[in-house]
Amino acid sequence: MVRDSVEEMLKELLEKEAESLMQAACYERSRTRQGYHRSGHYDRNHTTTSGDVTLHVPRLKGVSFETAIIERYRRRESSVEE
Numbered sequence: 731m732v733r734d735s736v737e738e739m740l741k742e743l744l745e746k747e748a749e750s751l752m753q754a755a756c757y758e759r760s761r762t763r764q765g766y767h768r769s770g771h772y773d774r775n776h777t778t779t780s781g782d783v784t785l786h787v788p789r790l791k792g793v794s795f796e797t798a799i800i801e802r803y804r805r806r807e808s809s810v811e812e
Contacts, residue, residue, distance in 0.1 A: 737783040740776070743799050748788040751795060766792040776800060 749755050753762040769789040776783050788795060 733781040736778055736780045740785055744787055744797060747797055
């Protein structure tokens with residue numbers, strides 16, 4: 731139950747971060763969104779202290795999406811490695 735809630739929270743944070751970067755919600759048309767498009771999601775496994783979670787990381791065209799939540803190429807939280 732805890733793992734599922736952690737997974738949902740991380741997915742929502744990734745979506746919010748993509749929305750703020752694109753300056754528009756999914757399927758929303760706006761003038762500030764010129765040249766940026768969503769291109770689906772890709773699944774990424776991540777190990778947390780609550781267990782393994784599967785994240786749906788948004789793909790964006792026209793802008794590089796590097797999340798502040800999870801470091802690039804990192805598959806585990808630092809607390810799990812310790």
